[in-house]
Amino acid sequence: MEMPEMNPSNKFKFIDDEIAGRRKNFCYRELKEVEPVSGVVVRVDGNEMINFSSNDYLGLSCHPLLQERALEFMHRFGAGSASSRLVCGSITCFSETEKKLAALKKTESALILNSGFQANMTLLPAITDRKSLILSDRLNHNSLIQGALLSRCRVLRFRHNDLGHLTELLDANRHEAFSRIVIVTESVFSMDGDRSDIDALSDIAADYNAILVVDEAHATGVLGPGGMGLCCGKDVDIVMGTFGKGCGSFGAYVACSEKIRDYLVNKCTGLIYSTALPPSVIGEIDAALELVPSMEDERRDLADKAENVRRVLAEYGYDTGMSTTQIIPVITGRSDRTLELSMLLEKNGMLASAIRPPTVPEGASRIRIALSVLHDDYHLDRLLGLLRDNKTV
Numbered sequence: 001m002e003m004p005e006m007n008p009s010n011k012f013k014f015i016d017d018e019i020a021g022r023r024k025n026f027c028y029r030e031l032k033e034v035e036p037v038s039g040v041v042v043r044v045d046g047n048e049m050i051n052f053s054s055n056d057y058l059g060l061s062c063h064p065l066l067q068e069r070a071l072e073f074m075h076r077f078g079a080g081s082a083s084s085r086l087v088c089g090s091i092t093c094f095s096e097t098e099k100k101l102a103a104l105k106k107t108e109s110a111l112i113l114n115s116g117f118q119a120n121m122t123l124l125p126a127i128t129d130r131k132s133l134i135l136s137d138r139l140n141h142n143s144l145i146q147g148a149l150l151s152r153c154r155v156l157r158f159r160h161n162d163l164g165h166l167t168e169l170l171d172a173n174r175h176e177a178f179s180r181i182v183i184v185t186e187s188v189f190s191m192d193g194d195r196s197d198i199d200a201l202s203d204i205a206a207d208y209n210a211i212l213v214v215d216e217a218h219a220t221g222v223l224g225p226g227g228m229g230l231c232c233g234k235d236v237d238i239v240m241g242t243f244g245k246g247c248g249s250f251g252a253y254v255a256c257s258e259k260i261r262d263y264l265v266n267k268c269t270g271l272i273y274s275t276a277l278p279p280s281v282i283g284e285i286d287a288a289l290e291l292v293p294s295m296e297d298e299r300r301d302l303a304d305k306a307e308n309v310r311r312v313l314a315e316y317g318y319d320t321g322m323s324t325t326q327i328i329p330v331i332t333g334r335s336d337r338t339l340e341l342s343m344l345l346e347k348n349g350m351l352a353s354a355i356r357p358p359t360v361p362e363g364a365s366r367i368r369i370a371l372s373v374l375h376d377d378y379h380l381d382r383l384l385g386l387l388r389d390n391k392t393v
């Protein structure tokens, strides 16, 4: 038998192949250097650009209160947190902020985790065993997909937001001896900007005695009572979200019953085996939680802007899918068209992410426009004007 060639010059051939394949399919990604200028304006290679790709929906990342409180907490509690909260103790500012959050989310308790990605990766394995069944929306975020894979149990995907399909799958698996069933979805989908029906989902979860897990990454700060998400006040077992988007900071949370929180402290590897967030970040989160509930005017303004952008884009003949939020996809279908449009925007001083497979299904490439309260009429006119004059998709 011939040995596969293993000389140093070809052991990285898989990298060359992958990169060549991605370039050919217009799916090659690169890091772009940007310098924040103010709010929604960034500088790229010396040129100021309007940013339509940030998730800082309320403009909180540059709010002075977040910055001040970061410094205050750093001075009071230190620059780093030195260990996992289970090893050398949980610094008091964590549980105080968790209590504030639970009150706002109307849940018994809350648990802060290091990032949304880490939360989702380790939450699903914590609440399942090999004999469980996970039912996951087809468009769930990669972190939820990774978490489901890591659970090593049966995972079935239901068609996006298709609760008929979800119940079909539940019925079809009714007589199997699963240890438990977990339904996992998002309240606002990151690439489509559409919402799920939380009431209907919690009814289904109750009917089938399933645990309902909802990711509120893109709703936190932006939607629901006091900006506390679409699950706020509803019957959802485990709600997670991130502070890195609408809250302008970093980190993530799980809002749940006290029992589930206690369980996660024992079972969630992302909490147990990772150094806790630095106190400065907890300071930012604390400040964001102080500001967000009263930002009702900003939320209304953001919703009005989004509604207007969708209406104008529809007039110009663009497909914005099922969006009803501040996330508006401009669906072009082909990857090369998406890249062309994204480059055209860039040439004209605007940044909007080109989203291509594998992030979205083949043929569903799009420009993802993420609106912020800091986008003014000038910014939006520039965007809509360019899209009007270049309608070729």
Ligand SMILES: *Cc1c(COP(=O)(O)O)cnc(C)c1O
Pocket (backbone or CB within 6 Å): 115, 116, 117, 118, 120, 141, 143, 186, 190, 215, 217, 218, 242, 243, 244, 251, 252
């Ligand atoms: C961004 C995102 C995450 C990850 O959150 P981070 O705090 O950025 O790691 C999880 N779920 C969804 C739906 C997201 O969009």
